Amino acid sequence: MRTAIYPGSFDPPTCGHLDIIERASRLCDELIIGVLKNSAKTPLFSTDERVNMLKVITSDLDNVRVMSFEGLTVDFAKQNGANIIVRGLRALTDFDYELQLSQINKNLCEDIETIFLTTNLKYSFLSSSTVKEVASYSADISGLVPPYVQDLVEKKIKERSDS
Ligand code: ADP
Numbered sequence: 001m002r003t004a005i006y007p008g009s010f011d012p013p014t015c016g017h018l019d020i021i022e023r024a025s026r027l028c029d030e031l032i033i034g035v036l037k038n039s040a041k042t043p044l045f046s047t048d049e050r051v052n053m054l055k056v057i058t059s060d061l062d063n064v065r066v067m068s069f070e071g072l073t074v075d076f077a078k079q080n081g082a083n084i085i086v087r088g089l090r091a092l093t094d095f096d097y098e099l100q101l102s103q104i105n106k107n108l109c110e111d112i113e114t115i116f117l118t119t120n121l122k123y124s125f126l127s128s129s130t131v132k133e134v135a136s137y138s139a140d141i142s143g144l145v146p147p148y149v150q151d152l153v154e155k156k157i158k159e160r161s162d163s
Contacts, residue, residue: 002027004084004115007034007073010050011043012149014131016123018057020088021064023117030063032080037070044132044156057146074109085114090124132157 006024010017010033025031033054037047045053047068054066069076077085085105087098102114119126126144135141135157141150 003082004028006086016126035068
């Protein structure tokens with residue numbers, strides 16, 4: 001049984017994330033999306049909201065599960081019997097950070113391999129921060145995030161600007 005994890009903040013999940021999830025899910029028996037409870041960043045969405053969005057947008061993928069985690073990614077992988085970490089690569093700017101991360105993880109756990117899927121060119125410019133930035137100016141984010149996520153981002157941004 002080949003189990004992989006795809007860790008990230010997913011605040012919010014974008015079409016770029018979903019593209020990586022669909023492609024990674026075809027390479028393994030089970031793909032676990034790990035939503036990081038990141039206390040250092042102040043996210044737009046709570047951990048539960050991010051988990052829920054990912055569950056909804058991946059509901060058609062039978063071998064994908066969504067969980068939250070805190071602490072080291074390698075510990076989360078080990079606890080779930082996964083020996084593969086999936087990460088996405090967009091531009092050269094991702095490379096330096098992702099390389100460091102994968103080397104630290106390799107140092108922490110020899111048995112776990114990080115594999116990188118390169119972005120779909122359509123989404124090479126796309127990040128969760130871009131989506132939040134564009135939405136904060138009430139500009140159109142359709143095509144950047146799945147429709148279910150679009151509604152929630154727009155509601156959340158409106159709530160924030162009303163309060
Ligand atoms: P993190 O805070 O861990 O970087 P993100 O939610 O921003 O979490 O991203 C999770 C993973 O998805 C990272 O490996 C990131 O490079 C990748 N990723 C994000 N956006 C895209 C995209 N548009 N195309 C491909 N990979 C992406």
